Amino acid sequence: MENKIKVLLIEDEKEVLELYNLKLTLDEYDVITAENGSEGLEKSFKENPDLIFLDIKMPGMDGFEVLKKLRSDERTKHIPVIILSNFDEQDMIEKGLTLGANEYLIKSQFSPEDISTKVKDFLEK
């Protein structure tokens, strides 16, 4: 339990959050969830996760703003961030990657299984 990989899910869609939480927990990851941007940022600093899944469309602070803050803070700039969004516009993808996301995934194209595999792939690198 103590050496579990810690994954932070920042996602305002309750159903989506629950789905990923369920799968990653089943796959024995230590999952932390945040339902909006500022909560996600706070938990990033406090919990020092190994990987962050970040949604874009969120009330208050959106995903891009969270990413900017993560990348400009010494505590979090090294943490891999995977954007999980249902926006597939090219300019959104480019913006996410430019701001320092390690990957940009379209939610509807990835099953919970794929997401879990992504975590494994990322942390084995």
Add this chain to the structure above:
Amino acid sequence: MKNGKKIRNELKRSRQELEKKIVKRTADLFKANKSLKTSEKKYSTLVEKSNDGIVIIQDGLLKFVNPAVTKFTGFSKDEAINKSFINFVSPKYKGLVIERYKKRLLGEKVPNKYEIEIISKNGKNVSVEVNASIITHEGKWADMAILRETTERKETEKILEEERKKMEAIYNTASEGLALYDAEGRVIDFNPSLRKLFGLKKEIKNVKRKEIAGNREQYFKYLLERFDDSLKTQKEVYSGKTVSNVLMKIHSNPPKYLEGTYVPIINDKKVQGMLASFRDVTTLKNQAEEIAQQLIEVEKQRNRWEAVFENVEEGVFVIDGDNMLSRMNGSCELMTGFEEREVVGKPYYQIFGCHDTQGNKFPEFHPIDKVYKTNSAIPYDEHLHRNQEGNEIWVGVSYTPILSDNGVIEQVVGVIRDITAIKQTEKAKSEFVSVASHELRTPLTVIHGYLSLLLNGDLGDMRSDISRINYINALNKIYGETKRLTKLVEELLNISRIEERRLKLYTRKSILAIAIDEVISEFKPLAESKGLHLEFIYDKKLDGTYVLIDRDKFKQVLVNLLDNAIKYTEKGNVTIKSIAKNGEILTQVSDTGTGIPTGLKNKVFEKFQQVGVSYLKENKGTGLGLYIVKAIVELHKGRIWCDSQINIGTTFTFTLPIVA
């Protein structure tokens, strides 16, 4: 003795008288001699200083020449004296001179003044006027000739003669018609051109101008039309003035135009006559008329273009070669917010502040620069401009250079169309697609996710309680998200129907309170779960009134409004109140929720508008609800609006007409 003394005295007196006489005579002689000497000196000085040449010829030889002769012949005194004079006469005149010389010596009468040519030392002929007379020289007859040089006078005469001939030639051959009148206005002379120009058919010499003017048909082949008062012109000229640009028309076929100039001939301060000159200005006049006609055409054309320029919907402006704006039409004024007079003479980039989509601004970027760089037109392009109010406007532009003959850009004509609205619509459309797909993908993600968990066996085999709970939970999620997806698809279809005006109502005469009660009962559990008080207040005056509604669509309106009211209210009341007013039923849905900022009150009815700065930060929901609500209310011939105060609450009011 007495006699002797008398004689002696007589002699003495005679001698004395004689002496006296001798003395007197001697004195006289002396005096005479002296005066002669003075006179000789006088004459010799005269001869020496005379500008006329003086020669004395004796026995055919030159015996004397004065310095003037030396001066105009070049021969010295020594070279001339004792030489035969005839050698100095030019061969042409030798015969004449010899003949006259002989005759004169013989005492015959010959003219003593005549002109000859003599030969100078350098071989040139010198014209001289000879004035010869007979004198005695050293006791013998001699011929004295005074020679006056006339070469210069001859040459002047020659020049004058040449000039006269030239003038005559000009007079006779000039294309201008010339006529000379005397002091009484009588024609003294006219040249051949005048005859031709006027088509004279009768002699006009010595005829008074007044007489010709009175009987033109007798004198001229064609009708002569003058555009001045002929006699008045004459009067003016004879008062000393020059009258020019007098136009007249000869009605020949084709007609001819003449232009006359009348100049007074003034001598001794008196007008002695008049010179009239006429030139054929038909070609000039025709050209002038043609040019005038062309100018009228150009003006007409210009007016037509000006009308087009001012009235086209597109903004049109013209830039001169030096980058300065020179024209701007009304549409352009409206678009930019500048008036033409404010911008003329200013650099275009100051007025059409423009940047590309990357935000590059002048001087790094200006579309018109490209025209100057490439010397070619930009057929169509789209750019962001900023108008005087500082607002960004999207413009569709086309720039066309007008090149000079040597390919230099003289002007650039810009045609711009404000496509801001089109761009906004395009942007809204693409945003709508983006947001709609996002909204559709979210439930799909959840449905797809749970189904894959179920299929992968991630949720176990239902043998354990946990597994069963997980199964049921997954199925519930799938069911919930399917409902959400269905609702969304319905909304999107409705939007599409609204926008294509295909949303139809199936109305029935209904009692409003019954329709409202139905919806309220559905929302009671939700309101109660949030601890909200849901109330319906119904005006008794409405008893017995009916409205014409499509029950399903009306329900959609109320569902949306109540859904929002409950969603945005944490505590307090949600109230529905219906009252009668001016033949309508006003229904208000009020809450005690967070409220809507003033600026967004009207925007809530737009597509994908929720209260928030950007869609990225929006709450759940599609943002399509109120757009559809408004469309449905308006289809029912009603209106809908929104009143709200931050942290106090929001009221949506819609109206429905009462039917009998």
